[in-house]
Amino acid sequence: MPEPTSQKIPVTVLTGYLGAGKTTLLNRILSENHGKKYAVIVNEFGEIGIDNDLIIGADEEVFEMNNGCVCCTVRGDLVRILEGLMKRKGKFDAIIVETTGLADPAPVAQTFFVDEDVQRNARLDAVVTVADAKWLSDRLKDAPEAKNQIAFADVIVLNKTDLVSGAELAEVEARIRGINPYAKLHRTERCQVALSDVLERGAFDLDRILEIEPEFLEAGDDHDHDHHHHGHDHDHHHGGLKHYHDEDMQSLSLRTDKPLDATKFMPWLQGLIASEGQRILRSKGILAFSDDNDRYVFQGVHMMLEGDHQRAWKDGEARESRLVFIGRELPEQTIRDGFERCITT
């Protein structure tokens, strides 16, 4: 019997390439005086200098599901650890899963989609990726893991900004946005980010897939921590950002203000996920169907989709459908054409 979302324990997945500052952020989360207790699943014991009997070592065992789909992988060790942790329900408020620097976040996220017992007790809150402002641009060229982690993120903590110039920072941000324009991006030194910006985000909560606008459209508002916000010097790009197109990892957004035909759209989406799911890392959508007064929302990780009617469209609200895919070498024209055919005429 599913418990209401609010009673499920939120789980934050903390990723980031080697040396980006994951442990620094983790230590901050654990040591700051926030009155909350976190259970932490880590890969290397000892890096965390804090005594906490709820720090658990993991083995990062990635298991294939027995359904013939090679991208349907889960973290077997996580299933076991979460089950054990649930015996101590009430002793902690949230769980943080730290992955190794070379890990793909997908199996962690997929664990929350496929395992019934995990779903009953815990909910994925967000994937938070810590990135090194100085080295990320290089890693995006030579480390596919780093690119995956950026593409997958709901929140990106762009760390060590004190080690780069303003131009270098603009460059690395533009590269991030070329891959993932939707994640919340925070510029930090020594991971000094408000914990409310990385925890309790509800990024996988269907009820909170409210805005799937690209984050860079409002990037100018994101600097309010530094006071030279209005004195932003070299503002020769629109919105202060260059535009990059990453060669193999992109995002694709679709929208229409005409209603979609559910009998065409659902088979199309499922077919798309079945054929391209290995390349599609994340997907999200808010949909307006013809003859349906409710908003339909969905999200997915690779081939795993979940969706539901969310609420009735409000009077005066634009009944607009919007979808976002982030993935590798997405066949853009094929996807656009397929989507067009689902629009009622």
Add this chain to the structure above:
Amino acid sequence: MKEFDPGDNAASIVSVTDRVRGLTIGMPVTSVHFLGENAAFVGAEEEVALVNGDGGISRIAVHSGGILCSAFDGMRLAMGGDDGKLKALNAAGEVALLATDPKRRWIDNVALHPDGAVAWSAGKTAFVRGGTGEDKSFDAPSTVGGLAFAPKGLRLAVAHYNGVTLWFPNMTAKPEVLEWAGSHLGVVFSPDNKFVVTAMHEPALHGWRLADHRHMRMTGYPGRVRSMSWSVGGKSLATSGADMVIVWPFASKDGPMGKEPAMLAPLQARVSAVACHPRQDILAAGYSDGTILMVRLDDGAEILVRRRNAASPVAALAWNSKGTLLAFGAEDGDAGLLTL
């Protein structure tokens, strides 16, 4: 058993709820065992509650944290904790420390052998301590999902990703591997030592006939199988995981190969725990809505033990060795003792 009379009128099910002594354990219960004169309810954390014949409850501190696993051999109740300790409780209420993991890793699984040997696992490593007291270890290819001693000889089944390893701790021979793709999270031997059955992470069981490693796929469950119990004499294996009790036939030399399971006591709720009676062909089944039924294996006749109580699933069921008492506990700590 003359008490077991389902009567003629199926619409008004026979009830023995008036013979149940209700108990409030005061903590979430994960398993229950008859330890001497007491019913021992294992809590999710820290303690075991011992309940005597008069319903008096005494609590015994065992672990400083979550209790992750337990095993019972009729004499000793062994438990592994997230404090890295393996402990045992005896009928006198004495707690013994059997082992401490040097790295304080979780003790994920434990199994007991009737001759006194104990096995446990932490991460990928399984340990066995035989009668001589010397510990031996075996590293599985992945995290150990379950442990079970064979009914004969000192042989341990270690369930892991992609199969089960059968290890003879006292022999140098290479362990035997039973392969099947997927994650195996629980393992049992049939009482006649002819079959090994695992509960998988996916909603299915997998079995092997030990003589020739023939596979037995037991699928069709809507949920993961967490509870398995052999009927008296090992003739069949009752399982949780569906909205009825699924009972696989093991009486013939082919086990359930090519056979359909019996499907008993369907309800609008998932079976969460099963326990076969030690002497009669009946079982107790607990459901996710709190219902408990006694079910006759021959014809599926039912007797009500506990009414639906949607608050909490039944987590623990056990018969005493004579089969005169049934203890049960729910996840929320509500429990009871039925006297037959």
